[in-house]
Amino acid sequence: MKDLFRLLLSLAAIFILTGFMLTGCSDEAPEPTEEAAATPTVNVGEAIEWRYPSTRQLPGVVSPGKRAVLSTRVSGTLTSVPASPGDRVETGDLLATVDAREVEAAISAAQEKVAAAQAALQQARLESQRLQRLYAEDLIARVRTEQADVRVSELEAQLQAAQSELKAQQANRSYTRLTAPFAGQVTETLLDAGSFVGPGQPLVVLEERGRLQIDVPVSSELAELLAPGQQLSVLSGSDETMTEARLVSVIPALNDQGTGQRLRLSVDDPPEGLRPGQVVSVIVPTQRSGRQDSGDAWVGLPQAALIRRGQLTGVLVVDDSNQQPALNLRWIKTTAPPADAENLIPVTQGLAVGELVVLNPSPALQDGQQVSIQRTDQSLGEE
Structure with missing residues (x-):
């Protein structure tokens, strides 16, 4: 019995020791897996x-392709301003009119002077012809015909002066009607109907926005790297919309404090968001090659x-x-x-x-x- 009891105790000890060994092996196995997971x-x-060539972004100012500040050459009351800011107009459309009563009166007076000068000249020519016949018949002296010829010349000069005055007054009448010199958009009307205007006083601002231009100040060194006709990229708006512009010319800065050059770019088909007055970024290459x-x-x-x-x-x-x-x-x-x-x-x-x-x-x-x-x-x- 004692031998059997000792045999059972030995077997129990062996089972317990084996369990500890298996447990120890299972605890060490996950370590390689954790280390592998820590390495992404x-x-x-x-x-x-x-x-690609290196570049710089330079600020540029957008302006319309054409811009005209229209005024009149006569004094008078502004009778009508049919154009309003934002209106699209065609060449020759009426933009404003000035009171033309004084000009019409001057035209009537000039026309009467022309008519009187023509009548007097016609009478002087008939008289000169009559005296020429009498002189041919040896009935009058030569001096009479010479005096008649001088009178004809004087009246011809007076007629020319009257006709020139009539043309001048007719030109003044055209200045009382302000018309569009080109197709574009009215951006500003500076005076309302009823205002008194004088010669050279601005009345209407007209812009042509089908083509825009951009002026970019640039150093002489960068200007030498560019050539007319070259395409440059323009970034505009908060979303930096990219537009292609063509370099038209390089303009020297010749004012009192100006240095360097100014690039003149042209955008022939501008996008909707590109408008005059905006400040944009122009991407300018700073070298000729990519190295x-x-x-x-x-x-x-x-x-x-x-x-x-x-x-x-x-x-x-x-x-x-x-x-x-x-x-x-x-x-x-x-x-x-x-x-x-x-x-x-x-x-x-x-x-x-x-x-x-x-x-x-x-x-x-x-x-x-x-x-x-x-x-x-x-x-x-x-x-």
Whole structure:
């Protein structure tokens, strides 16, 4: 019996020891799984060389293609202003009229002078012809015919003067009717009917907005890089709508305090949101080619690879020199891209061509964190 009891105790001890061993093995098994979960996988791409010219954004002021401040050359009361701000008018449409009674009276007086001068000239010519016949019959002296010829010349001059005065008064009558010199939009009427106006006083402002122009102050160095006919991109509005403009000419700044040049751009088919008086941003290239003068290559990155923290811009660079890749938060400098940059942002400092950067970085990623990398099949310049 004692031997049997000892055998049972030995078997029980063996079972208990085996249970402890199995329990210890089950506690250590999850550790590799937790370590694997702490290493995230990131999508990376290789930084490519910037292949576009560098640019700058310069402010420009939009103005209409044509703008006329219309006035009259006569004095009088403004009798009517049929045009209102915002009206579309065609060439020759009536915009305003001035009281023309004095001008009409002057025209009537000039017409009477012309008629009197014509009658007197006709009578003088008949008299000259009569005296010529008498002189031919040797009935009068030569001096009589000469005096008649002088009288005819004097009356011809008086007739010409009367006719010139009549034309001048008729021109003044045309100035009492203010008409549109070109098709456009009335933007302002400066006086109402009943106001007294004088010569040269502005009455109506007319603009042609089917074509707009933009003036951009620019340095002489940048102006030398541009040529008439070149296409430049214009950003307007809060949503930065992009419009193409054509460089018409480079105008020297010749005023007292002016320096540099002024670009004159033309927008032949402006969008609805682009209006005169707006301040827009014009993207101007700062070099002739895509390579920098120093010989250093810039880097092109998509917007999704950038990290914005206040005024700083950075990217997560992957350091794969060790066995386990790690992240390196690096601050960079960027510049404004041209219009045809295919959604790339040019990096001018802080990143080298060929380095790996994280695409669409998660906010949970940290500087120095170890990661597993997965290369994208697309280049950084593609979506």
